[in-house]
Amino acid sequence: MDPNMALRVAEGVVLRGDLPLLGQDPSVTYRMGIMGGTFDPIHNGHLVAAEQAFDDLQLDVVVFMPAGRPAFKQGKKVTAGEDRYAMTLLATSDNPHFLASRFEVDREGITYTAETLEFLQGIYPSNVEFYFITGADAIAEIVTWRDAHKIARIAHVVGATRPGYDLAHARQAIAESSLPFDVTYLEVPALAISSSYLRERVEAGQSLRYLTPDQVTGYIHKHHLYGVQPSRYGSTDVRIQ
Ligand code: NAP
Numbered sequence: 011m012d013p014n015m016a017l018r019v020a021e022g023v024v025l026r027g028d029l030p031l032l033g034q035d036p037s038v039t040y041r042m043g044i045m046g047g048t049f050d051p052i053h054n055g056h057l058v059a060a061e062q063a064f065d066d067l068q069l070d071v072v073v074f075m076p077a078g079r080p081a082f083k084q085g086k087k088v089t090a091g092e093d094r095y096a097m098t099l100l101a102t103s104d105n106p107h108f109l110a111s112r113f114e115v116d117r118e119g120i121t122y123t124a125e126t127l128e129f130l131q132g133i134y135p136s137n138v139e140f141y142f143i144t145g146a147d148a149i150a151e152i153v154t155w156r157d158a159h160k161i162a163r164i165a166h167v168v169g170a171t172r173p174g175y176d177l178a179h180a181r182q183a184i185a186e187s188s189l190p191f192d193v194t195y196l197e198v199p200a201l202a203i204s205s206s207y208l209r210e211r212v213e214a215g216q217s218l219r220y221l222t223p224d225q226v227t228g229y230i231h232k233h234h235l236y237g238v239q240p241s242r243y244g245s246t247d248v249r250i251q
Pocket residue numbers: 045046047048049050055056059075077080081082083121122123124143144145146147148154155156170201203204205206
């Protein structure tokens with residue numbers, strides 16, 4: 011490998027300790043999954059989708075990248091990036107091929123996927139391929155995202171769907187664009203779970219057990235997210251409901 015490239019990869023790792031070291035052997039092609047989402051909060055559907063992408067697409071690693079200020083959510087209430095990142099870190103911590111990155115949470119301004127992918131392309135050598143994984147609903151809009159042509163050029167795109175989801179809209183949007191998107195769709199039964207369902211359950215005082223890792227539920231309670239009330243003793247309530 012070109013020594014400058016090695017340095018850039020090393021810089022990426024040193025400066026961004028949450029990104030994996032990939033691309034060391036120039037005779038090997040490496041595949042990095044980037045799991046893009048708001049993760050408000052992260053749930054087992056996301057985790058199963060990432061694991062399925064890892065297996066089906068023979069990825070080397072999946073980096074969960076909570077969006078800092080999601081582009082299409084301006085004016086909507088979104089939990090602080092720091093909390094969404096912390097929950098993502100907790101949820102991914104026991105899987106050796108999952109990482110959580112603060113890259114988008116730490117960036118100023120609105121989060122644009124094209125900027126993230128350009129940054130990654132800039133620090134990794136050309137034998138690292140990028141697989142941007144997100145929900146199929148989001149894929150249907152991808153042709154309208156800022157610098158969509160760059161996304162199409164830099165990354166393979168993976169749309170995760172729940173069974174029975176109608177992909178016609180997403181397929182049509184991609185087909186009608188002149189952009190060379192390479193899209194793979196993954197059917198993930200666990201995506202019957204959604205972040206909004208979890209938020210509603212928390213607000214109604216219902217259990218999140220088996221919907222998201224217990225550490226995430228603990229974090230939600232400890233930090234009083236999604237309408238959790240502080241306990242009457244004024245201490246933090248970390249019960250797993
Ligand atoms: P969203 O509109 O909140 O999500 C759309 C659907 O996809 C929801 O059903 C959501 O379920 C699901 N979903 C989201 N991320 C997923 C994932 N990684 N795996 C499986 N399902 C997922 O979309 P979003 O979360 O705001 O954005 C998704 C990604 O696209 C982010 O990385 C965001 O930065 C990027 N994006 C970029 C632009 C741009 O560059 N202009 C514009 C929009 C989005 P849950 O609610 O359960 O997650």
